[in-house]
Amino acid sequence: MTRRFLQRAVLCVCLTGVLCPLVDAEDNLGLGYVRRGDAIHFVGGEKNANTGEGTRIDQPGKGVIFGFRRSMTRPVKLCAAPDAASFEVLSEEYTRDKNKVYYKWISPGRFLMIELPNADPMTFAVVGSNLARDKHQVWWYDIVIPDANPATLTIVREGSVYRDAERVWYQHQLIAGADAASFRHLGSGYYRDAEAIYWGPKPIAGVDLATFKVLGDSFMAVDKNLVYRSGQRLPNIDPETCQFILHDPYGYQIVSDKHGVYLNSQRFLHADPTSFEMIDNRVGKDENHAFLVDTYQCNPVTLYWDKDQLNVEKLVYEHGTNKPLAIIAAEVAGDKLEKVRILPPPGEATAKPVSEAQLQIFRRADLIQQMQAAGDMLKEAN
Known part of the structure; x- marks a missing residue:
């Protein structure tokens, strides 16, 4: 050395x-x-x-x-x-x-x-990031991986997934039932073997193996039946017409289908998928609307002009179920919101209650400033 x-x-x-x-x-x-x-x-x-x-x-x-x-x-x-x-x-x-x-x-x-x-310094070797072996055993960080065969150890994905001739591990967790011989990385945390598709260490139930594919370099994927995000099903998005638009390192994705445009699984209200485009990773537009990603809670916000008045609308979702509760609507007036009101979500006759915390998030000074900037961009574009 x-x-x-x-x-x-x-x-x-x-x-x-x-x-x-x-x-x-x-x-x-x-x-x-x-x-x-x-x-x-x-x-x-x-x-x-x-x-x-x-x-x-x-x-x-x-x-x-x-x-x-x-x-x-x-x-x-x-x-x-x-x-x-x-x-x-x-x-x-x-x-x-x-x-x-x-x-x-x-x-x-x-x-x-x-x-x-019990590490043998003579035969100890680094295999990958935080992965090592000697003639007797395998380490993930400083943890010995039981039953891992150091002689057949290979990396599936640097920094997270590895295998020997018989088993596959996600970090220090054994992926039960995985077929080591056919196990491979598809992209963005999705894996597959001869029998299943996996998000990290967990198999995704009901996936169509023949048509499954990852959308871009993102957490989004699709088969002939469903759209998936981080291994979770998104039944509200049409898989046949789903189009990948954006993956942001902040941790959100934007896709479209024939019905609309979505931030993760939540809809941008009024978005036209045929004319929608992203200006940057936070702001998009179609012919009549501007769209803003509120990164505070990763919520989609829609803005539009009615004559000389900038209006804003945002769907509010139930925590845990992601079901629409209501629409918060308001007029943007300089550095504040006026005429804030609660409207029914699309397809519903009534709105469910919205918490005061959700209203305060919507009234944040930094968000209102972003709303005004997106509205100005839309006016200049038109």
Whole structure:
């Protein structure tokens, strides 16, 4: 392993009265680790990296131990007396010396090194992100995966899914009944084997294997019968005419069908799917309306002009069931809403009660500002 030596020079006064450098050799091991004499330090991201105080991997402070103890769900053995001469950095997470293998827990401003019990340092190897093996066993993070065969271990999706010749795991969870030989990643968290489609570790019941496909690089998928989001069925969207429009890293998707346009499974009121287009990831329009994604609760908002008055409408849904309760409608007047009223949802004769909290969310100053900007955009476009 190639190492780069850094020199830290400090001026000192010699007995002759002449300033001369005091040199302390520091061996840079990579990824934030350094060897200082017979000790190993992790200085990556540490505020006190220059002094070395509190960065020795075998001398965590009491505060560090206390901070991590709250997340400890099992006994662990802290790193003790590592062999500095043979210490080697394998990855961001895993290191070893001639005697032991170590795993680093890290959070902002602090870290904690622990030993991997019974790990064989001679055969230990990193397979992927937080996935490793030796000749006897497999680790996910610092957890031993029971019954995993290290000799046939392969990655299905980096950072989450792996398999051996007989079984498949999602992180540290065995995917019961999965066929390892045919298991593969379809995209965006969807997987399949010869018999089933999976969202993460869970099979999706009733999927048509022959027609199932993922829509874009998103959580949306479709078969001949249904549309799915994150493995959940969306029966209100037509699968035959469903078209993918947008996936946003914030965590929402926009699709259309012959009936309308949807933010996740919720409708943009009055949206015309034939002329709908997104201006950016938050604002869209059709010929007569502007559409806004309220990211506070990931709700679709519709705006339109009636003569010189900007109007806004939003469907309110029942928590948990996603059933429409009512429409909140109002007029946008500068930095406030006027004539706020509760209307029945589409197809219903009456509106169900809307909580005061929902009304306050609708009246947020930042949202009203976004409404006005979207309305101005619509006016300029027309």
